[in-house]
């Protein structure tokens with residue numbers, strides 16, 4: 001038996017608990033682990049990063065490849081390391097400066113390969129893999145040992161002083177109602193299906209409809225159009241925006257002024273964040289890629305919606321809202337995810353730990369520490385990063401930079417001793 005672990009219903013007083021268990025080894029969980037190791041002064045035995053994938057960041061890397069993404073939308077200073085120019089130095093050291101792509105009116109952006117190779121370099125340098133436990137968290141409850149949380153995983157339980165929830169966008173891929181009743185053998189896929197393979201989709205003989213109006217749909221349409229006939233079907237005209245929100249939302253003081261001034265968990269906060277996010281938009285360089293593919297005759301862009309779909313003998317037929325039809329086609333949905341609060345763990349944890357949920361089911365957090373508030377008003381020892389922290393971290397919460405903001409909050413000296421976490425949050429500052 002090692003640090004903080006328990007496989008049975010033992011009293012775990014005789015085992016040392018983890019200082020932090022991080023649920024999710026994606027961009028955010030790995031970034032938080034790196035900060036805790038580097039700036040927090042924790043050692044590997046004190047942290048556990050639980051994720052079902054074989055490799056950290058696998059979820060992001062797979063999604064990026066599934067939609068044919070070539071470059072990040074964010075800048076070279078947004079990565080999982082603690083030092084802002086780390087990726088820049090890495091590119092220079094590896095003679096890969098050409099992978100920092102110049103962008104009009106914006107700092108350079110890394111290629112996907114550069115971003116991922118740099119992340120791997122950070123993981124190897126800090127040996128973050130040593131903290132990775134390949135399993136899935138099924139629940140978190142109060143441990144029998146006072147002040148500790150018990151994290152149940154598919155490979156036994158872990159005791160921790162604090163838990164960080166970093167499970168990403170959360171919900172299931174969104175499927176429109178006309179697609180929900182199609183049989184499993186219909187030529188219909190969602191770009192975020194675990195088994196979606198763009199290379200296989202590109203071998204289809206007929207026309208492929210990519211449904212969606214955001215960056216994922218546009219990138220995928222361009223990618224597939226190199227090898228097959230593609231129509232990008234968007235409900236409305238495509239909207240162009242360079243970034244997911246105005247860059248001022250990266251600034252914590254701006255978030256304090258604009259978001260924290262509104263009641264925690266309120267609909268007013270939710271509405272302000274939704275209004276600030278440029279959801280379902282494409283950046284100019286993707287718009288140019290689309291226009292080039294269109295000019296070459298590789299791609300159509302169509303405004304409209306599918307009303308009805310029918311599959312028979314493996315052939316898919318579509319009827320559009322303007323009454324026209326298409327036969328023997330394939331459809332790839334790029335219609336996003338269900339909202340983050342629909343991740344199954346959110347409801348489970350809220351119930352087992354009596355945690356407060358606000359507008360649209362989002363966790364209500366302490367804005368300063370990102371501790372999820374209990375229904376009795378006290379802070380729990382469960383902290384939140386990523387899309388689920390949007391109500392406190394603002395419109396960039398889900399983005400790479402949101403992981404850094406969350407890590408900084410965790411490491412900030414806390415003047416009050418938390419009701420569940422009895423130790424100071426940063427060893428380096430204790």
Ligand SMILES: Cc1cc2nc3c(=O)[nH]c(=O)nc-3n(C[C@H](O)[C@H](O)[C@H](O)COP(=O)(O)OP(=O)(O)OC[C@H]3O[C@@H](n4cnc5c(N)ncnc54)[C@H](O)[C@@H]3O)c2cc1C
Nearest residue numbers: 024026027028059060072073074136137167168386399400
């Ligand atoms: C294609 C794509 C491109 C993007 N490009 C950019 C960009 O250029 N710039 C930018 O800033 N942002 C970008 N984003 C947004 C954001 O940075 C990514 O979504 C990022 O992956 C979010 O990190 P995360 O850790 O919150 O989620 P993820 O990276 O998805 O990681 C969440 C992890 O939690 C794990 N998990 C879930 N449930 C459990 C459980 N019960 N137990 C254990 N583990 C669990 C999952 O397996 C997953 O590995 C992009 C997103 C996508 C999808």
